[in-house]
Amino acid sequence: MTVTTTVAELRELLASDTPPVLLDVRWALGDPHGRAHHAEGHIPGAVYVDLDTELASAPSPEGGRHPLPAIEDLQEAAHRWGIRQDQPVVIYDDSGNTAAARAWWLLRYAGLSRVTLLDGALGAWRAAGLPLESGPPTGPPPGDVVLRAGALPVVDADGAAELAVSGLLLDARAGERYRGEVEPVDPRAGHIPGAVSAPTGENLAADGTFLPAEELRKRFEERGAGAADRIGVYCGSGVTAAHQIAALEIAGFEAALFPGSWSAWSADPGRPAATGGRP
Structure with missing residues (x-):
């Protein structure tokens, strides 16, 4: 499946008879002002998406800082965003898509295939x-998309x-x-013992x-992806790991997400932690 849409492609899509839903996921660790950033300037027609409340459920020691939302809650949010059945969706943020990828992954997980990231994010626009x-932000007409978890x-x-x-x-x-x-x-x-370091920023x-x-x-093969039967990814709380999964898909690999990631693992005193530069 296609992972990204270029700025030129997005311009054509927005001018077409069947424009995509455009989602703005402005979020960064330590910056709670995504809605204000959206209001200051966004791609025309983009709908603001709140990562903490719409792309995650309430934090807990077991689930981590950003547990996956219930599929019913995600579908309700998708209706608020105006997503209709079989309508394409393009997602961006202002940080290289490291936050937007969470929405990309969730909608793909929920069964939508026509979901892409704006390559280069808002900076490219x-x-x-x-x-x-x-x-x-103004609310679009409500959507009717049906979501099913597990894709x-x-x-x-x-x-x-x-x-x-x-x-x-x-x-x-x-x-x-x-x-x-x-x-x-x-x-x-x-880190989780045996895990291999592959910082998300190096995808860009x-x-x-x-x-x-x-x-x-080449980057992922150097970390063992070519020889691995199965690949998993985690990060701090399951957000930037979705960006890694997008990069792996571009590279031709499928990977599973550990949603709780380090925030859940490290909250369990029974789980070991390794330090240093080696797995």
Whole structure:
């Protein structure tokens, strides 16, 4: 399936008789002002999506900081966003799609196939000199899409531990968090024993677009993807890991998400933590 849409392709789609739903997932760790950023300037027609309340359920030690929402809640949100059956969806943020990928993954997990990320995110739209609109978001006509969970693979903590031994488990966090040098938000520092470091930021070129497929494939093969029967990904709370899954798909690999990620793993005192640069 196609993972990305270019700015040029999006312009054509928006001018067509069947324009896509355009979702703006403005979110970053430590920045709770996504709605205000959207109001300051967004791609015309884009609907604001709140990651904390619409793309996740309430945090818990067992589920982590961003548990997956119930499929009924996600469908209700998709109706608010105006998604209709068989309508394409294009998603972006202002951080290289590291947050937008959460919405991309969830909608794909819920059975939608015509869902893509705007390659280069909002930065690419700005770089093309295209207009933004400002003001508070307005609600589109309600959608009618029907969602069903399970179209993409997931693993729980036991499954992630098993993958770290018998498959390939990638840690999508920054290297210093993987090594346990810093831990700004979760209960303990370190990584799941056996997991391989593969920071999400390394999926992107300097302009915020995904690296070419052959470069991504080489990157993941160097971390063992070519020889692995099964691949899993985790991050801090299951958000940027979705970006890693998108990059893996561009490279030709399928991977399962560990939704609770390190936030759930590290909250369980019975789970071991490794530190340093080696799995």
